[in-house]
Amino acid sequence: MTFLEKLDFLMKENDLNKKRLSDRAGIPYSTIDGFYKQGYANIKLSTFKKLCDYFGVTMDYLARDEIEKIEYYSPNKKDLYNPEEKELLEMYSQLNNSGREKILERGSELLELGYIEKGDAEKMA
Incomplete structure (x- = not known):
């Protein structure tokens, strides 16, 4: 899954459009819209970190196409979730409302x- 596919998935899971993501993550709308129109090869590290922190996912998950299973983390904790917490989050993310x-x-x-x-x-x- 590519960066944009993951971004689309995360926005859908969080009931967000580009404008809401921009407002909530503190990233200019033009930057988010630009990912879709001009590509994301030159994304600023600060922007990338904001996206990862907002969604609570690892940088590896968002950056590496070969990682398809969501890797969650808490930006306020230094460590990743323990295995049981990850399993619960993964199950939760697969459920419908x-x-x-x-x-x-x-x-x-x-x-x-x-x-x-x-x-x-x-x-x-």
Whole structure:
């Protein structure tokens, strides 16, 4: 999958068009539109980082055509998600809206039942 195919996929998954992506990611609309009209071979590193940070994906995922499975990360954490978190995010990304709603409902139920990490229980009290 190419950079533009991945960008289209990520925008669709996040219900974004070029204008909304521009506003939310802090990238000029003309830059995003230019990827489609003039290509992206000379994308600035700062722009590329903003896209990766906004979508929470690795730079490798977005840059390398041979990587097709989404690699998530949190820009506020130095480490990638652990394997269990990655698996959950991958499953979530494959679900339709109804499936995603069910996952969120079940997650809320588990929290209400007390399935909380020990350190987090004190924060919630």
